[in-house]
Amino acid sequence: MASQTKTNLKSHIPEKSFLFEKIVPIALISMGVITLGLMIFAAGVLLGIVHF
């Protein structure tokens, strides 16, 4: 993709940042799991497995 590069605005994630080393990965994994759970719940409703 080198030929398709474009000028954009960017900065770097700071080294040894607790936020980016610990909080962000945990948040992303947790949200992925919750999303999957909600999607399974919705699919359960669609298939008639979950009633409400």
Place this chain on the structure above:
Amino acid sequence: MSINQVLPFISTAVMLWFTVDVFKRYLVRHNPAFLFWAIGLAMFGIGSFAEAYLSLTWNKWMFFAWYLFGAALNAAWLGHGTLYLLARKPWRHAVTVVLVLGSLFAGNLMLQAMPKLDEASFTTTKPVSEQYGTKALKAGEAVPADAQTITTTYRGAEVTAVRGLLPLGTPVRLTTPFFNIYGLLTLVGGAIYSAYLFWRKRVMPNRVIANVLIAAGALAIGSASTLTRLGYGEYLYLGELISAILMFIGFRMAAKPQPEEVMVSNSIPASAD
């Protein structure tokens, strides 16, 4: 006026501000992603307003707006905007056609359901999200406290059900999970994917945080809606307000330029760019 009657009006105001902000970006940049986001946000705002209105008094067209825009369609249209940011392939236009036709189909089904609403079952003492659907009780299942029941025929059998506005088996209810699964996958999945890509490349920390906030905001309303359907409706209005605020902050952060200018590959999706 209780706090639960005030919160949806605050959410509506936030969503209105958010919608105008995103639509102005569409007018400047002509990126369809902003248009789909603005449509989804407008639907979210309409749903919040209708919910606020229905916490005060009954109006069947407010219920129409609440169910169609607030419960069924808005997540899918928001997520479709994210799809346009991430996938730059021609097939996304075909998905747009499916989404538009699906939305019109759901709207038509909702119109057909309107004459069958059990309006007498409505009460302002509970959120509309706790009383929109009639729920059949299984044999031996206890009737929830303060619930009204009816005996009705459903699929050829006589059943006892907790009364709700939409009768048992209303077809429009079957369309909602399709829109919500698509919306969750694209909106939350897209934001998580974008945040992960920036995080892995160690670039654009503001967009990492912005996408985390957008995903968290979308999940806040998704989780609150699910909790409501499981009988914990007291968190819904707070969930909506948190969702509106988190997504708005996330969007504003993502759109904010970074201090230094460097070369970046086009392969990095710039969610909410």
